Amino acid sequence: MKMVNLTIDGKTVTVPEGTLIVNAAKKVGIDIPVFCYHPKMEPVGMCRMCLVEIGRPVIDRTTGQVVREDDGSPKMQFGPKLETACTTPVSEGMVVLGTSEKAKAGRQDIIEFLLTSHPLDCPICDKGGECPLQNLTMEFGPGESRYLYDEKMHLAKHVPLGELIYLDRERCIQCGRCVRFQDQVVDDPVIGFFQRGRSLEIVTYSEPGFDSVFSGNTTDICPVGALTTTDFRFKARPWELRSAASICTQCPVGCNIAFNTRREAVSGGKWVIKRVMPRQNEWVNEIWMCDKGRFGYHYSKSAERLTQPLVRRQGELAPATWEEALSFVAERFQQAGDGLFSIAGGRLSNEDLYNQGKLTDSLGGKKVLYGTMGGGDLTAQSGLVPGSNFSDMGKETAILVVASDLHEEAPIWWLRVKQAAERGAQLIVANPRPTRLDAYATHLVRYPYGSEAGALLAMVNTLSAKRPDLPEAVANLVRSPELKAAAKAFAEAENAVILYGSEGTGLETSTALAQSCQNLLLATGHIGRINNGLVAVWQRVNDQGAWELGWRPVANLPEAMQAARALYVAAADPAGDDPAYLAEGRLGSQEQAFLVVQDLFLTATARLADVVLPVQAWTEREGSYTSGERRVQRFYPVVPELADSYADFSVAGQIGKRLGLDMEIRLAGRTFARLASETPAFTGLSYARLAEVVEQWPIVGRGDLYYGGTTYENSQGIGVQLPLTSAGGLSWPKLVEVGMPKIGLLAVPITRLYDHGSTLLPSSMLHQRIPEPYVVLNDQDAERLKISEGAAIQLIPAEGGSWLGVRAIARLRSDVPERIVLVPRSFGLPVAGPTVVSVRLAERVLA
Amino acid sequence: MDADTGLPSQSQNGQYLLLRHRDTPSIGELEVYRRLGGFEAWQKVITSMQPGQVTDVVKTSGLRGRGGAGFPTGMKWAFIDNKNWPHYVVANADESEPGTFKDREIMEGNPFQFLEGVAICAYAIQANAAYVYLRGEFWQLAAWLDRKIAEMEAAGLLGEKLFGTDYSLHIYTHLGAGAYICGEETAMLESIEGKLGQPRLRPPFPPSYGLFGKPTVVNNVETLTNVPLIIEHGAEWYRSLGTEKSAGVKIFSLSGCVERPGNYELPLGTTFRELIFTHGGGITGDRQVKAIMAAGASSALIVANEEALDTPMDYESVPRVGAQLGSASVIVIDDSVSIPWLINKTMHFFKHESCGKCTPCREGTFWMMHLTERIVEGSATLEDVELLQDVANQVKGKCLCALGDFSTEAVLTGIERFRPDFELAVAGSAVAN
Amino acid sequence: MAGIIGEILRGLSTTLHMAATKPVTIQYPEVKRPVRPRFKGRHHLMRYDNGMEKCIGCSLCSAACPADAIFVEAAENTDEERYSPGERYARVYEINMLRCIFCGYCEDACPTEAIVLGDNYELSFTDRRSSIYAKEMLLVPVDEGGKPTPQKVEPGIYTRSIPVMQDPKD
CATH class of the missing domain: 3.10.20.600 (Ubiquitin-like (UB roll))
Structure with a gap:
């Protein structure tokens, strides 16, 4: 790496060749003002704010040597015009003047030009207080305006670009950051420039408007108040807000976020969350976050939240005190003994899972993770090691994404993988149907639904000399030239990462897939080094954490629950997900199992319960989550807790204490300390370690908001990556035969970002993006079955089961494989894995 | 024809070199053009000259760009990056500068000489595709050129494996949509690529990073129309025309x-x-x-x-x-024209044509237009004239491309060199000084 | 004898002189002295002549206040329910009179001359709750010819939040 020395405003700095002057200046603490430049995008030099005087040493053409003055200093040649610092790379001996009279006049001129068209909106503009234009005007702008007010351009204000983002055309300074972000960074050019000259304006090309899951990021990087979110409109001024660090709970990426809160009069003086902003973590989400996290936090402040324990008396659930409820629960758990059956969902934090697990284990009971995805033990054996970072992956890395529609399952990982591919990584996308990642793939592998593990095994087999007997389906796949090429690229890459999701898989097929993935990594030697390993695209934020703490899903939950005498269900809603439970009227065994539900809302399962225990939302307490990359990150309390409320770990701990167990009931930090001492992977971790930060690049959130945007600086912790636990071994996974049915269709579950999940539906502002329940059929199948686009249909499982009453809209696509029905999860259609179904038109509209 | 040398002399009363249709109205027909020696240079170049030789001849001839910049044409061709392929030629037929109407006449009257120039340029830089970018208003001209290109293809002058060699060339016309800024070479390339017609950052320049990111030579129509004659009659002959530094x-x-x-x-x-x-x-x-x-x-x-x-x-x-x-x-x-009136006209033009990418041009032309409007209306003061001068100086030197700078030329020189006109314009103003 | 009385009278001269002079005491509260022109008393949220509120809910007064006495929550105007010209108005506006130091910075900061400090200084209350002056208490009554807020208006007229300002008159 060749280094270059130059002088900026009198300070010398040495930077790698190719560094832009703006970035070199940052290294010595000089902030050159910019509007259109953003460190995460290619420079365009269009706003002209960064104009500086640049002098270069004169080189003698004949000798190639620097011409010297009499005193030995190099003869400098200053350009006749000011040049833009954001587009000019450094060169040896360069002298940059940003504070000379000419440069300062240049900055003042540009600010004056921008202000001629800019409206007098500061008092009513949401950006006021964190506005780069305001700050730079104060620093560099003219004190008075020479422009006549009546000649100002009057344009449309308050234009909805979709229902999430408002555009104010008068405020826009045509810096192009939003357009370039959508085009270059997320490759979703749903907005663009229209017209030219002074009439240059932003328009949206999609219907619904600004149809991109990353649209909220443009409001962070917009240097003025032109792009604002409808969520935050007029809610508060930035200086009135308090900020608290947290982790997004909508997907396993674990984006670092910051909540802004303020006391609200209309809520009677309560602390209320006003908005969500991303927090910088270059190892997880860089400075971005997706719209689901940004606009999907409202469930934590929903009016439907449970506030009091409920106990069933005379057949009805009635409010009770904590003392009553907990004693009752403890008594019945004691009686149940090893008949205690705990079901926990992946929304719970590490501390919650630890305490509930400890309680269950101490009684000899069984604990089950609510989910349909396997392989969490394998990711602990062959996952990403500390130091791994998607941003560092490029030409020498192969990334295999199998059975995952990443854009829907984990948008930020989709973005990171796409960017790695654009940097030259080999991207192998293996999926039964086309997804949004295909455009960046170097290799595309198609396999039939149900044969995901087979596809990976086929890849292993093309690489190894020995070819053991393979099932028919796998043998066919081995012959595919795309698969062979993909396997070769994977093996030859220096580093390789596999991300596996849950596209069309249930627990068994998913477990087989995870094992096959691990086999491939072991066979090609891609384990145990930085930027190598297995990553699971879980369905919930802390599924990986649950696996680390010994929680496992089971294939047949009703069967597993048969012997239970007490059920302890936390953050899971089996009855809500599968109406079969409701039809039978009871969860668990034939004898009336004692049912305790611990949740935020009165779910369908809670309605069947004997005791309902309310808990705090993650915004009201602290804790930690383990992301899909196995990074443990802390989240902090954002709003004060309600009186007389407890976190999940505290509730479990209090029950345990009543049973005579030594459990932490008060502090999450102490719970974590116990967890760390008992779980090998977490050895040495503590809340203090999780709160450590390092300096990150690009610089955000300092006084120079114009450089990186309004993303928050991370001062509360970047988290710690867990080390690998044990070594995994090659093992032949149990391949489940998922054949195509002779009659009927094969329904497979897929994930959709905007679904009917209970943590998303309370966000009414996203309702336009959340469709009614639907399934996707192959268009030829639909024609055969005489189902037209938009028809209301019902799915009847071949094995029986009462899905009656659950209807969906049929959507027809040609890229769905034949005889397949895609059923999105969390829409009320209980498809837990590949299931044979028959399809019929819904007879009548059901209320 | 010069009696002594037998070479064409300076065009005067029937000895046109470029506007040859004024001598021979039917020169737009292929047989007529060929009868007058047309496409002999093209054949000579393909069959007997190396691409580098062609470039050298054009360099020696001293031909300079006729689109306005006056950059030595041969030098531009020599800058082409030979490590990056393919290469392209783009002929700039945008001709939107007010007061310019020469390229139109060339293309209407003497299209084959122009197309031959494009072809020779393509051979010199070993491009296999050339584009003629015409302003949107020239849609009839584009259809006309398409017919001429088809005639050339039918006659084996364009297409695959020309004159028995391995060299192939196709010429395509491409229409703009009414933007003066697309006459700027990098904005033109953006327009051909289907993007918003806004200039790119330079460096890199088109000979290293041009159309679709590949090395491209962009030349004006008139420049290219000179090329067949230079090949036919030699660089020295061309040098003998014009002046020493500005040949032709x-x-x-x-x-x-x-x-x-x-x-x-x-x-x-x-x-x-x-x-x-x-x-x-x-x-x-x-x-x-x-x-x-x-x-x-x-x-x-x-x-x-x-x-x-x-x-x-x-x-x-x-x-x-x-x-x-x-x-x-x-x-x-x-002397019947008031200079404030004149610069008001030019300012309206530049404000309308500014692409809006960079701040000084976008906001500056808008502001200057308002000022010149008021000066002409008579509702401005002398301070406004000084403000106009200030604003123009603020715009100058800060823009992304030349349009911004050029928009200030008439304004600044107008105020500087014709000050009495401005004093007259504001003297009758209703606004008290 | 006469000398001593004379001395006493001389000594009491100032007292007697003052006894004969008119006192300067003003019999408050029956008689109230008018305040000076720039007196800073109780706040008023002003209206335009047509009855619309001048306050646009920008919170600049709140930011300027050295005592953190002002609390503002803004909301969006619609043409069916319009409180102020432009997009934004103050839905909640509270001043804590116990915190307020009557410095007038809020009046200086206000971009629309909405909050002004008036003449009233008789502001006592008997419990802390009453010291929170809400928006209804601060808004001035509607002038003749004006309509009370919220108003229903034609769309497209009241688009500007900050009107053309004139120079201060005092």
Whole structure:
């Protein structure tokens, strides 16, 4: 790496060749003002704010040597015009003047030009207080305006670009950051420039408007108040807000976020969350976050939240005190003994899972993770090691994404993988149907639904000399030239990462897939080094954490629950997900199992319960989550807790204490300390370690908001990556035969970002993006079955089961494989894995 | 034809080199053009010359870009990056500069010579595809050129494996949509690529990073029309025309307050006086010439005194009177024209045509237009004139491309050199000083 | 004898002189002295002549206040329910009179001359709750010819939040 020395405003700095002057200046603490430049995008030099005087040493053409003055200093040649610092790379001996009279006049001129068209909106503009234009005007702008007010351009204000983002055309300074972000960074050019000259304006090309899951990021990087979110409109001024660090709970990426809160009069003086902003973590989400996290936090402040324990008396659930409820629960758990059956969902934090697990284990009971995805033990054996970072992956890395529609399952990982591919990584996308990642793939592998593990095994087999007997389906796949090429690229890459999701898989097929993935990594030697390993695209934020703490899903939950005498269900809603439970009227065994539900809302399962225990939302307490990359990150309390409320770990701990167990009931930090001492992977971790930060690049959130945007600086912790636990071994996974049915269709579950999940539906502002329940059929199948686009249909499982009453809209696509029905999860259609179904038109509209 | 040398002499009364249709109206027909020696240079180049040799000949000839910048053409061709393929040629037929109408006449009247020039340029840089970018208003001309290209293809002059060699060339026309900024070479490339017609950052320049990111030569129509003659008659012959530093002939588009506006093909070095009075028939009525805009609307205003009128029109001499020759679109202003009125017109043009990418041009042209509007209306003061000068100086030197800078030329030189006009304009203003 | 009385009278001269002079005491509260022109008393949220509120809910007064006495929550105007010209108005506006130091910075900061400090200084209350002056208490009554807020208006007229300002008159 060749280094270059130059002088900026009198300070010398040495930077790698190719560094832009703006970035070199940052290294010595000089902030050159910019509007259109953003460190995460290619420079365009269009706003002209960064104009500086640049002098270069004169080189003698004949000798190639620097011409010297009499005193030995190099003869400098200053350009006749000011040049833009954001587009000019450094060169040896360069002298940059940003504070000379000419440069300062240049900055003042540009600010004056921008202000001629800019409206007098500061008092009513949401950006006021964190506005780069305001700050730079104060620093560099003219004190008075020479422009006549009546000649100002009057344009449309308050234009909805979709229902999430408002555009104010008068405020826009045509810096192009939003357009370039959508085009270059997320490759979703749903907005663009229209017209030219002074009439240059932003328009949206999609219907619904600004149809991109990353649209909220443009409001962070917009240097003025032109792009604002409808969520935050007029809610508060930035200086009135308090900020608290947290982790997004909508997907396993674990984006670092910051909540802004303020006391609200209309809520009677309560602390209320006003908005969500991303927090910088270059190892997880860089400075971005997706719209689901940004606009999907409202469930934590929903009016439907449970506030009091409920106990069933005379057949009805009635409010009770904590003392009553907990004693009752403890008594019945004691009686149940090893008949205690705990079901926990992946929304719970590490501390919650630890305490509930400890309680269950101490009684000899069984604990089950609510989910349909396997392989969490394998990711602990062959996952990403500390130091791994998607941003560092490029030409020498192969990334295999199998059975995952990443854009829907984990948008930020989709973005990171796409960017790695654009940097030259080999991207192998293996999926039964086309997804949004295909455009960046170097290799595309198609396999039939149900044969995901087979596809990976086929890849292993093309690489190894020995070819053991393979099932028919796998043998066919081995012959595919795309698969062979993909396997070769994977093996030859220096580093390789596999991300596996849950596209069309249930627990068994998913477990087989995870094992096959691990086999491939072991066979090609891609384990145990930085930027190598297995990553699971879980369905919930802390599924990986649950696996680390010994929680496992089971294939047949009703069967597993048969012997239970007490059920302890936390953050899971089996009855809500599968109406079969409701039809039978009871969860668990034939004898009336004692049912305790611990949740935020009165779910369908809670309605069947004997005791309902309310808990705090993650915004009201602290804790930690383990992301899909196995990074443990802390989240902090954002709003004060309600009186007389407890976190999940505290509730479990209090029950345990009543049973005579030594459990932490008060502090999450102490719970974590116990967890760390008992779980090998977490050895040495503590809340203090999780709160450590390092300096990150690009610089955000300092006084120079114009450089990186309004993303928050991370001062509360970047988290710690867990080390690998044990070594995994090659093992032949149990391949489940998922054949195509002779009659009927094969329904497979897929994930959709905007679904009917209970943590998303309370966000009414996203309702336009959340469709009614639907399934996707192959268009030829639909024609055969005489189902037209938009028809209301019902799915009847071949094995029986009462899905009656659950209807969906049929959507027809040609890229769905034949005889397949895609059923999105969390829409009320209980498809837990590949299931044979028959399809019929819904007879009548059901209320 | 020169009696001694047998070579074409300077075009004068029937010896046109570029506007040959004025000598031979049917030269737009392929057989006529070939009968007059057309496409012999093309065949010679493909069958007997190396690409580098072609470039050298054009370099030696001293041909300079006729689109306005006057950059040595051969040098531009030599800059092409030979490590990055494929190469492209783009002929700039956007011709949106007010006062310029020469390329249109060339393409209408002498299309084959132009197309042959494009072809030779393509061979010199080993491009297999060439584009002619025409302004959107030239849609009829584009259809006409398409027919001519089809005729060339039918005659084996374009297409695959020409003249028995491995070299292939296709020429395509491409229409713009009414934007002056697309005459700027990088904005033109963006437009051909289907993107918003806004200039790119330079460096890198088109010969290293051009159309679709590949090395591209962009040349004006008139420049390319000179090329077949240079190949046919030699670089030395071309050097003998014009002046030492500005070789060759130029088509001067004369317009404004003259008796006979139109295109005049004359050697470089002809004086303004000769162009305006001898060929152009002098000023209409019995008015006096007041100012000359040598480069269309992008010009500085030349004070039309004796010295200026006697200045030769070439790239070196015109700067002596404080202007650039540019594309030689000579607009003549007489003493009935108020300079504030004139710069109001140019400002309206630039405000309308600014692409909006960079702040000074986008906001500056808008502001200056409002100021000139008020000055002309009579509702401005002397402070406004000084403000206009200030704003123009603020815009100058800060823009992404030349449009912004050029928009200030007429304004600044107008105020500086014709101050009494402005004082008159604001004297009658209703607004108290 | 006469000398001593004379001395006493001389000594009491100032007292007697003052006894004969008119006292300067103003019999408050029956008689109230008018305040000076720039007196800073109780706040008023002003209206335009047509009855619309001048306050646009920008919170600049709140930011300027050295005592953190002002609390503002803004909301969006619609043409069916319009409180102020432009997009934004103050839905909640509270001043804590116990915190307020009557410095007038809020009046200086206000971009629309909405909050002004008036003449009233008789502001006592008997419990802390009453010291929170809400928007209804601060808004001035509607002038003749004006309509009370919220108003229903034609769309497209009241688009500007900050009107053309004139120079201060005092």
